[in-house]
Amino acid sequence: MNLEEPMKVSVIIPCYNEQGYIYRCVDSICSNLRLVDYPFEIIVVDGGSSDGTLSELERAASDFHRVTLRVLHNPHRYQVHALNIGIEAAAGHYIVRCDAHSIYPPGYIDRLVGLLELAEEDVGNVGTPHVSSPGADTAMARCISVAMTSPVAVGISHRSLVCKEPMQVDTLLFGAWKKSVLEKVGNFDTRFIRGQDLEHNLRLAANGYKAVLHPGAPFTFFTRPTLPKLNLMIRQYAAAKVEIAAHTRSRPVVRGLIPLAFFVSLIGLLFTPMHWVLPTTYGLAILVYSSWTAIARKSAELLRLALVIPSMHINHAMGTAQGIWSTLLRKRGPTKWSGTR
Incomplete structure (x- = not known):
């Protein structure tokens, strides 16, 4: 990798009290990018974690010292603000959004970058399917994980979709953009604490861009570990859609x-x-x-x-x-x- 080249990829990770997840997330991303021949950076935007998350990030920075890992502070705490802070700080031509509650398969980020490089001009956001994994080692957490990708539980949505060929969708989980597209349509709307990804994809569509789900190795998303936490999330997202x-x-x-x-x-x-x-x-x-x-x-x-x-x-x-x-x-x-x- 030639460090004198312009930054090609910025990976943004919003984060708040993710002690049990953040190291695994960063580890999977570093493994993802270990063999690429272009400059990249990982930007973690932390909302003032109080649970040891920052210690885990220090451990990651030490273990992956050859990787450009930046930790920025989000004074507003909420994820939507973290996304905008990360986008504004990003130096990459391509921006990939990752979630601290997830781990990513080999080649995931490089595939998204490749899809953007080959995409038509009207493609604004690309992503791949995901699979759910339990957020805790309990029977209820394992059951929630199955439900969160079941069409009977969540309908035919981005949480249950699988695809064998590229398909246009109304929204997708996380994704990747050219920074120039974000500069045209704007960053995330901070009025929406929940559902900001849906609002942003609707705004992309209003500006003539498509969100496209591509087949490929899915990333793993860790679901809520308890039924009360799951129910709270579902109520919030349902209200946010309206x-x-x-x-x-x-x-x-x-x-x-x-x-x-x-x-x-x-x-x-x-x-x-x-x-x-x-x-x-x-x-x-x-x-x-x-x-x-x-x-x-x-x-x-x-x-x-x-x-x-x-x-x-x-x-x-x-x-x-x-x-x-x-x-x-x-x-x-x-x-x-x-x-x-």
Whole structure:
């Protein structure tokens, strides 16, 4: 690698209290880029971690001393601010967003860079599928990990998509851009503590760019370890989708309204002779799916899907209702979530 060449790739990692994950993340990225012949940098933007994250980053800097690893401070704590701080500081021609809660397979970053180099001018963001891994060594965490990539739990979304050929999507998890594209459409909108990736991809589309999901070795994303943490995340994201649609005047994705519509229908049927049909059918379907998954994977603990999936659906419906109430009815701005990063 010729260090006199202009910086080609900047990898940005927002970070806050990720002691259990950040070293593995940086390790996987350094392994990713070990054999490339162009200059790159890793920029970790930390939101004031108090759990030993910075010590882990010091260990990574020592272990990977030949890598340009920069740690910047994010005084606002939230991830959306960290992304913008990292983008502004990035010297690379290409910017790859990574998440501290993930690890990346060999060749992942170089593949994204190659896709951007060969992409048509109207491609603004590229990414690959991902797989979920448990956020803790517990039966519930393993069950959550399975649910988070199940179409029954999350619908046909970027969390459940796999592809055999490139496909245009409304949004994708993380991704990579040419810095010139970001300079044209702008950085992330700091009004949106949650869902900022969706808003940004909508803005790319409004400026004539596409987000494209490509086949390839998936990266691994570590899911929430407990049901309360998962439910909080789902409520926040569901509310954020409504807020983003309202503030960007974009059409909401129909699939995001299905859980709320379903539970509203349940309430509407309470006072009819057929009040038992829909909940019974839903319950049986979830039980059959959970049992089939447990048998197929030879894991009795996956029977907990019968609890996890309805909980996800209910919390998504609650979040959507909250978004409609706060944004469309009360005319409030985007929610400044507490209890998140």
